[in-house]
Each structure stands twice: as structure tokens, then as C-alpha cells.
Amino acid sequence: MQKNNDEKENKYTNIGKRIPKLDAIEKVTGKAVYPQDIKLPGMLYGKILWSKHAHAEIIDIDTSKAEALPGVLAVITAKSMVLTKMGIIKDNPPLKIDRVRSLRDEVAAVAAVDEATAERALSSIKVKYKPLPAVFDPEAAMKPDAPQLHADAKGNRNMLQYSFEYGDVGAAREESDVIIKHRFKLQSMTHCCMAPCSCVAIWDVTGRLTMYSPTQVPFLYQRDLATVLQVPTSDVRVIQPKIGGGFGQKLDMYPNEVICAVLAKITGRPVKLTYTREEEFRCTPSRQPAIIDMEVGAKADGTLTFRDVNVILDNGAYTSWGATIPYVLMNPITSLYKCQNIKFNTDIIYTNNMYSGAMRGYGNPQGTFALESLMDMLADKLGMDALELRLKNCNRPHEVTPQGMEVTTCGLRECLEKVADLIDWPNKHDRRDIQTGTLRRGVGLASYFHVGGGARVYRSDGCGAIVKINDFGHVTVITGSTDIGQGAETVIAQIAAEELGVRTEDVTVINSDTAIKPWDVGAHASRTTFIAGNAARAAAAKVKKNILKAASEMLGEVPKNLDINDRMVYLKSDRGKSIQIGKVIRATHFREDGKTFTGEAFYDPKTVMQDEQYRGNISETYGFGTQGVEVEVDLETGHVRILKLVVACDVGRAINPLLLEGQLEGGALMGIGYALLEQLILEKGEVKNPTFLDYKMPTVKDVPPMEIVLVETNDPAGPFGAKGVGEAGAIPTAAAIGNAIADALGTRIYELPMLPEAVLKAIKAQLNVDE
């Protein structure tokens, strides 16, 4: 359901239209080609041998039996090829050299004529280990006598750390009428992409590598892969087939891709390496688990005074993006609702667990869960309505947050009010008095603050676009951006079509080859619609300008009096005076001194990188939104049923309400999984539930009644006013559900997921207290 977009009032031909994804039919009919579908002549299949120990020395690897197996073309170990260490701080050898530090460590790999042979080869590799003591808890790993994982990481402390300070927390604490402090624990969760990680590597006869990869960041990947392989970056060409889900999982380059390339290099044949579903659970980076100690204060009137936060991260054995999530985790702490005194610190600690990566929201769901839980707790303690407390401290347009983030448009107040209205907050909140039987109902809400206009995490946050229009008015947009299933292709087609005055169906989007497409930093930080949309629009505008110029000669009118809509160039003052766009193009092309129409643009937002104090306006606009839920908790079973979920989101402008709703619904469902179901259960570093039977992600039966409200603030920097909202749906859901459960029960759960046993435990603890 979609509220704020009345198509009747829409002045646009393509913007605001409920257009299905351009590749939807291809995907649902099974015609789309994902990496795992690729078959090439002579192609081999790669497989990785994982460590048998969470921490051990490698004494010897005997590959002789595997090498002798018929159909095995290569068996590799760290000794097979000199490779640079990889990862964010280069602490991860793609094949482990003399030591393994987790059960997902790559020890050896094979390439064989089929997967069965490759499996057989793996099982005949003999590895001699000398087990070492291991540590699986970050707080234990901080202790002086804990096993040490990396020689240069004293006390297992990762070199990364994030400290932020603003205002005077000490003084603010003194002035506070109410202070609350609590610890929150957030679990490991995994992306559950429908397509498992799969890549195909081919080296051509000139020694250049083509990788078919589902990467979300092809140009960074190209550089990272070349660095590890020690070849020039330009010798690596990245082709992105259809990508069956990203959600941040493919934001970093991982050893499997390097190993695939090495196997192809050594065998001289194309090699495909596809994870099994079990490997997908065991070996891909999870959402970063976190322990958050947060203290907040307020004055009696509800004015927020300070936030003092420390975050402990289980880094796992090596470092991928997971360890950097405090960069975003601190955003809601510093910037959601007004609070002028902030302290933020981290302990990022190596353990012998699997490492974590990026996942939709990137630390924000963790931070928001703690913060928004504490907002409700503050309201309780102040005797204030929780909605009122939020409205009192609500973000406003044109404010600058403590991190120097410059809010332009801001629809948070409207989102809060819409959600409160739709979940009937005044009548349903804080009404435990009227509840009866074993079922308890409650409502809760939570908001989010996130980048919405790119995020200058790298020195460039830009994206390039090339637009050409053919003689018949059909447009090609070559965009740097990446479609990971979110519908980027479709939205970019709509934006280019609108700018050029044609129809979305007239646009072909080319977006899958680094040799062809212009540079882009990748699909992350909810940036694609905003940044790639602006790039496509700018390139299209150049084409449009030249078409109007050409048409002006034909119509005898100055270009500024002309416009293009729905394939027609027309005189603004007299729409009857018009000419088909294709006619203008052909008349300009097919003549002496002919011209064709191509335009290119690079859009880099007007933002800065943050300084060492994490200050700076990294996004050209910011996203806001609120989710509200009504839950019903069964006191006997602990089961939580969501009766209704309302998602209100400041989308700037709804380019495509259908896809936006899909994004927000999908995000919120991921939030429901985070809140109530999903958890990678690790025991001594081993994932105990690496199947869809044991790992409970929400299915269609778990989808509650949802209402989506698109709040349009028409952002001046966005393409046709749009903001990025790719991650938005997933951020505040768990917090809203936690608040609703607390509203239902009168007691609160501080750890995710809030499984029935946790709910029962909380109920029991409350009874004990009450008794």
C-alpha cells in the first residue's frame, strides 16, 4: 500500500509510476543468468578446504593423493602463488600460511572437472595441525592471559578504533534529572542471499583476467583483486551477471574469489567456484555482533542531555567491513533526535570466530536498537509519553548534527505522527491495565537516521553515466552503478526517461562490465538512486539540451521555449506545435555535417570526508523514518506475533512507489528476522545451524500486515527530489518491536533475537521481581 503518491496529481510521465523491475520477467521465468548459471567450454569447478580447527598451527599439508586423482587439474595451498594479504587492514592471507585462526580459514583448494571430483580431492588432502588454545568471547579475548591471534595486535585489539566526543558529557550528566544506563547485546545474523556466492575466473591469452562476480563494488573489487594477485588493476575486468542478493555481503572481496582466480591461472582454464548453502552460512561474513553499553540522560522536561556509549565488537579472526561498523553505528547516537553531548568509544577485539562484514544498515540497526530502547526507558522514567519525548527532541530541517552532518530536508516529525496515527498510539500505548488472559498486546515505535544522499566513505563518492539515444528514440544508459536486485536499473531508466522526455520502456541500462561502464564506488550506503540517478539525469540533460537545440532549428523556436515529453518535442506555449523526438534525431543525424546525441556526466556529491574526529558532512542529504508495530505476546509460550507493522519513510520523492514499497517491506522483514528469529549460533567458533532448517529467517508466513507510508520532502539535491532508502527498512524494526514487547509486558529484553525462550525468561524475571 502506498499513501502519499497520487498519480493523478503527478506531473511526470515516468517518475512516481509503479513500474515493475525491468528484469522482473526475466528473473521470474528463470531466464536470468546468475554467476552459478555460467558454463564455459573447458570450465573447471573449484572447491576450498576449510580449517578443521578454530586455532592451530599448520605443520604440513600433503596434497599428493589429491593431485593424483583423475579429473583434478590443480591443488593449491599458500605456497602455490605469492599473494598479498587482503581485507580492510590487510590481515587476511587468502590461503592460510602456517596458522589457522578460525574454522572458516582457507587451507587449500582444488580445481577439477566436476564438483564431485573436487569434493573427493578435498577429502584426500592431509593436513597436519598443532592445535592452539582459542578464544571466542571478545571480553575474554581482552584479558591479559588470553590466546593472542595476531603478533601485531596486542591484547587482541584490532588497530581500528572509533572515538567521538562532542559537548561536555561530564557536565551534562551532572545537569541531568534522569539517567539510564544499560547493556545491549546484538547477535550474528547472516544475509541469506537467495543466490550463493559464486564467481567464474578466466585469464585470456594476453594474461588479463576476467572475473564474473556478484560483487556490489566492481571498481573497488577490481583494484582489490589485482592487488592481492599482484597484477595491474587494469588487467582485471569485472563482469557482473545478475546478482541474487547483496545486502552488503558482497561489499568486500573475499578469499574465495582470489582462490578462483588462482585456480584459473594455474590451470589455464575457466574456473567456477560456488559456495554450497552450508558454506554460505559458515563462511560468508555475518552482520557484526555487538555489545553496546549505553548511558543516556534527560532533563525533567524531556530535553535529551547526553549519550555515553561504548561498543565491544567481536572482530573474528580477520578484518572485513564488520569491524568498521562503528563508523555508522555512531550516526544514530550522534544524530537521531537532538542531543548535544556525546561520547562514543569502541573495543574491537580479535577472536577465533568467523569475521563479520557489511550488512544492510551497517551498524545502524545495532545502535538504533540500543538508543531507541533507551528512549522508551527514558520516557518511562520521566513519566512522559514516548512519542512526545521523540517529538520534543525531533530532528528538524536545516540543522547540523554533532558529527557535522548537515540536514537539509527532514520528514521525521511527519513520519512519527503518521505512524502514531496508523497504529492508534494514543489508544493502544501503555494500556496494560486493560489486557486480559494469557495474551498481551503492546505498541512500540522507533525511528532511524541514516545517510540518504551518498556517503563519502572513500575519497570519491561519485558515479558516471553515459547516455545515448538512437535514431528511433531508444535510449541506452551506461551507468557505473550496480543492480544487486534492488531495482537500480529500473529507477535509473525512469530518471533518464523523465529527463529526456521518453518512456521508461524506451531505455536499456548497461551496468555490468568495468571495461564499459564509467566509474562508481558501488552499491552501498543507500546511495544508488541518489548518486547514480543524479549522474544519469545529468548525462540525459546534456542529450536533451542538444535535442532541443536541433528541434529549435526545425520548429523555428528558441530552445528555451521547447520541452520534451512522452517522446514529443513541443512548444511550451502551444503543445499542438510538436514533433516526434525520433524525427528530430534522424533529421539531425542523416544529413551533411550530421550529429548524433550522446552525453556523459560524473556526479560527485557536494560532501566531504569526515576528519579524524568523525566530523564532516558525508552525505548530501539524510534519511529519516519511523516504524511502528503492534505485537501480541503469548505469556505461556513467549511467542510474539506482529499484528501490524507501519513503515513511514522520508523518501524525498517516490521515483517508483512499487519498488520503494518492496525495498521497505523487504527491509522491515529483515528487521523482523533480526528482532525475533535470526541468529547464527556459534559454539567454539563453529556455526551450529548452517541450514535453512535450523537458521530461522522469516518466510512468507511471517509477513505481518504492513502499511507503507512514503513521505515526500522533495529533496533539492536528489534526482527529482529522491533520497536513498535502500537500507532504511531494516534499521528501526527491531527497536520498534522491542519497545512494543516492553509495552505489552512491562518488562524489556536487551538482547536479540527476542526468541520465545528469551521472552519467557523476561516474563519470569519480572514475576520474580514483582513477587
Add this chain to the structure above:
Amino acid sequence: MQKNNDEKENKYTNIGKRIPKLDAIEKVTGKAVYPQDIKLPGMLYGKILWSKHAHAEIIDIDTSKAEALPGVLAVITAKSMVLTKMGIIKDNPPLKIDRVRSLRDEVAAVAAVDEATAERALSSIKVKYKPLPAVFDPEAAMKPDAPQLHADAKGNRNMLQYSFEYGDVGAAREESDVIIKHRFKLQSMTHCCMAPCSCVAIWDVTGRLTMYSPTQVPFLYQRDLATVLQVPTSDVRVIQPKIGGGFGQKLDMYPNEVICAVLAKITGRPVKLTYTREEEFRCTPSRQPAIIDMEVGAKADGTLTFRDVNVILDNGAYTSWGATIPYVLMNPITSLYKCQNIKFNTDIIYTNNMYSGAMRGYGNPQGTFALESLMDMLADKLGMDALELRLKNCNRPHEVTPQGMEVTTCGLRECLEKVADLIDWPNKHDRRDIQTGTLRRGVGLASYFHVGGGARVYRSDGCGAIVKINDFGHVTVITGSTDIGQGAETVIAQIAAEELGVRTEDVTVINSDTAIKPWDVGAHASRTTFIAGNAARAAAAKVKKNILKAASEMLGEVPKNLDINDRMVYLKSDRGKSIQIGKVIRATHFREDGKTFTGEAFYDPKTVMQDEQYRGNISETYGFGTQGVEVEVDLETGHVRILKLVVACDVGRAINPLLLEGQLEGGALMGIGYALLEQLILEKGEVKNPTFLDYKMPTVKDVPPMEIVLVETNDPAGPFGAKGVGEAGAIPTAAAIGNAIADALGTRIYELPMLPEAVLKAIKAQLNVDE
């Protein structure tokens, strides 16, 4: 061997370098993918049923047995789908409806799971014909009682005809001291592409067609195919895999490609249709055979007075490009050597033979053979040296020919002189007196005039290019042009690299997808180096300009004082002050308000289309050259051995001497085949020699000692001075050989090929005369 390019004096880094084709290794190692190599999941194989009669009514086609065969997915006839007639004048139904007019007429087609099943299906289709009287000779077909092929072609006259008149031929004839008239007969010849015609058609789920095709003209093909299939042009996407030879064969779209698309549409599966080698001989269009009646005159001092020419063309049963060759055939008549009175006419006559298409030189070899034979005959009759006659009437820079062709640079005199020198003309020509035994030696020469700077045959003669350079200085050129094996990719890479100041190896050329590449008219008329080269250069220049601008800020110098060479931006006055191009790019990209470097350009030459009188400057520059041969004729066997072949060519500038030599050598070898060996033998419309055993094309054993002279006139309009010479090598060879044989024997052969039996016949005829 390459004469005029001294690399030591070459001021360029990439231009003038002997760089092997970029795809050479890929091709010679068998890694290159041609259409026939494509395999797609579920792909079917198409086959065509050809007519059993040269002329007949189709009474009935019974496909029931074929349809019932297991593994047959579709059997189609003209009734299966409504298709528009195709070809230059739309006289060719892709599947014949109620009448066949030649033995290569398409009657039905099948798609099956493999080729064997498809063959079996063909043989079980029963076609009932009613034979009609047929005609195979164009002069016979002109007669009133001849069988009529097309209702709207009275007297079998094709609607095409070409008439040209300039000056006053009647008066000039009166004023001539010497007049000669003769008839010349030119045979059918075929392209002998190493890769047979093959295409793959796939319709996607949205109803759009992707064709993998070796077409030379993807954008014209896209439109033509869409027209026949009655779908919007933009719904057809053309992808050109590696192309294993074009030579004009793929300049038109033929029914096999339509049939492939129809089979794919009907079956809903990808379909590949590949010709057998026999089909390649029988069913692809040949070089246009011609009967040329030419009369020429001169004054006693050798001044050329007039040329009066009539050309009879055997059109075959339908009309492809072959019928239009008079457009080019008249070029040497009007423009090679100065002659101010010209009359030119054609009879283009339908017969029941196979139809002809475009082939390297496009009518020019035919016209040049007649003209240059007559030049020698004129010299004989005038008692003048044949070289002297040519030099006297030689074309000069800055003259305008009777067709209004504006010569700019012209190296013809130098070519004539170089060739005469290298074949030792003064000592070897006209020396039958010193010859002994049964072997006779002689020398001959002939020149050519051809477009060298594009050819505005269509309303646009343009080509687009997009150039991007990545953060490491690697360049992508997206060019509209087509590489048919001639090395366009390599030459364009050299031109872009030179303009940008990088190395050829730093360039990737993208040129194979109409959805991606900008428009181009196609690979024809020797235009690619000139037109696409200029486009790539212009796009690269835009990129360079912006790089210099960026570098000027870094180096503190104004852009005009800077230049780029070999990957370094440097100060012209002090080359020590320099900076790597990649550094400039990265510094400009990875910063706030960053920029990347992409440029686009469309190059349309400053030319006009010819008017209805065939007047107009259709090319921005013109190509000239001379070939000289020394032959040895065996009087007993009639065998002609070429002792030496010298090719001098005004190439404007040798971008890549290695490839130029390859082009000229390959062209001349094709000319040798035309002169001495190759002939499609047709009997009652049937090709009697459809195999490489029976059709004699020159092999490596027939390659004579060759000397290639590249004359550089540095054309002001060409990219770095280059002219197009793709067809040049093939044009004057047959005439030069004919002249050498006449020099050796004292008698002349007026028909091609000059097989031993023809030589013996000429010798015998001469003996009869002498007796």
C-alpha cells in the same frame, strides 16, 4: 616489406608502429569466439531447404512428415509468419511464397535439436513444383521473348540504372586521333571467408530480439532485420562476435538471418543457423559479374579525349548490393587519369542465376580491369610508352574529377614512378624481341582511384566514439565501428593512444554491441580507419583537454604549455617537469567535487551525397595506387607465373605498417585469384564448383614475391594523415596482370579469369592471325 616509414624519424609513440592485431593471439590460439562457436542452453539448430528448380511455381509444400520427426521443434514456410520483402529494392521474400526464381531460393526451414536431425527434417519436406522456363544470360534475358522473372520488371530490367554524362563525348570522339573499343567480361567470384555465415537468434521474455551476427553493418542490419520482422528497430539488438572475414559479403542482410530469427521466435528458444561450406559457395552473394563495353579515345600526344561505357549486369533473381556496383564501377571511368568527356550507362537484368552482393572494391576491379587494359592498348596504338601515357594524364592534388570528386592529396605519380622503378619498367617492358624458348616474360602495371575518406552513400557517413580513461591510465574506446578481421580495433587503439599520450597496449576497444556502441554506418568503402579513427581521435582529444586542464592545476602551468606522451604529462619547454597521467587522474577523481575523464564524439566527414547525375564530393579524400607485375607465361601450357608483384599505395599516413602491408598483400592476392584462378562456374543457375577442391582460390603456394610501398601524403583530413585503403589492394591487380600477359605475348585476354586454357586460346588465335 615496408619502405617509407622510418621508425627512427617517427615522432609518434604509437602511430607508424608495426603492432600486431590486438586479437591476434586470441585468434591463432583458437580462443576467439565466432558465431558458429556460440552455444547457449536449449539452443536449436536451423537449416534451410533450397529450391530444386531455377524457376518454378510452388504448388504445394507438405511439412507434415518433418514436423512429426522427434527432435524437430519447428518447420516454417512463407505461411508461418508475415514478413516484409527484403533487399535493396525489396524484391526478395525471405521465404519464397508461390514461386522460386533461382536454385538458392529459400523454400522452407527447420529448427531441430541438432544439425543431423535438421537435415533429416529437410529431406522429409515434400515440395511440389511446376517448372517454368528459365534464363541465365543477361543478354538473352533482355530479349522480348525471354521468360519474365518479376511482374513489375518489364524486359527483366531492374529498376536500378546508372547513367552519367560529362563533357561532350560526341565532339571528343570527332577530335580523337586514336579510338579503341572493346568488350570485357568479368566473372562471378566469391569471398571465401574462412568463417561461414552463421548467426544466433534469441528473443527475450519481453519480446526483444538479440542477434549474434557477423554483419559488417550492425546499425543498418538492425533496421533491416526489424523491418522484415515487422518489429520496432530498437527491439533488435545486434551483437557481433569475432567475424571471420567480411570482404563485403556481410554488407547486406540476407534471408538466412531472418529465418534464424523466425525459427527462434516460433520455438521460443535460441537458434543457430550456420552455412555449410557448400552453402557458402552456392547461397552467399558473389562478386557481381559484368560485361563492359568500353570505347576510349586519345589525341596523338596522348591526351585522353573520351570514355564511352556500357555495362551489362547479370542481376540474378533478386537484388542485393551487386546490382548497385555501377555506382563505384563508374569511379575509375570518370576519375582515374584525367579525361573530360565521359558517358556511362548500364543494363541491369534479372536472370535465374544467384544474385550478387558487395565485394572488396565494389565494381572498381571490374571497371579498372577494362579501363587499364584499354590504357595499354591506347599506348600501343599511339606508339607511346604505357607508363608515359599514364604519367601524362596522371591525377594531381587539388583537382576536381568529372563526378565532382575533390582530390586533395594525391600520390599517384609517386606510386607510378616507384612501381616502374621496382619492376625495372624501362628494361623489361615491351621487350618481346629478347625473349626465347617457350617461356615469355612481360611486365604490366595498373593504377586505381577509390574513395579514401569515407563515402557518403547513406545520408550519414558518420561514426561515434566514446573514450574513457580509468584511474590507472587504462583507456576504453567504445567505437561504433566494426572489426571484420581487418584490424580496425588495433588501428583505433593506436589512434586513441597517440592522441591521449598513452600506449596502444593501454587501450581496450569495445565494438560489438548496438546497445552499447554509438552509431556507425558500418565496415564498407574502406572507411573505418579514416572515419572511426577520426571519431576516436576527437573523443580522445576531449579527454586529453580535460586531463591537461587538471594537470595544469597540479603543475602550475597553463594547459597549452603541457602535453602528454607515453603516459606522462609534461611541460613542453622542460620535459623533466612531468607527472604520471594516472596520478593526475586519481588526484582529480579522488577528492571533493571530483571528476573523471570521459569524452564522446561523432565524426561525420565534410562530404555530400551525390545528386541524381552522380555528381558530388562523397569522400573527404581519395585513394590512389599502382601495382606492377612481372609474369612469365608458358606458351606450351598457358600457365602464368607471377615473378614479382609491386604494390605502391598512397596511404596518407601509415598508422600501422604491419597491418597495412597485410591488407595490401591480402588484397593483391585476392586480385591474383580474380585474375588467374577464381570463378564460380554456373550452369543453368547451378554452381558447379561449390568446394575448395573445385573453386580455386590462391593458397600460400600462389603468393608471389611481393614488394609493398607505402606512400605517405599525410592527408590533412585523415587521422594523423591516414587514408582508407581496405579495398585498395584488390582493385588494380587483375588489370596489371592482364597488361603483363599482353606484354609477354603481344596478345590480350579480355575475360577473367585468365586460365591456362584462355591463355592458350589467345596464343592460338594470335598464331592464326600471324599466319
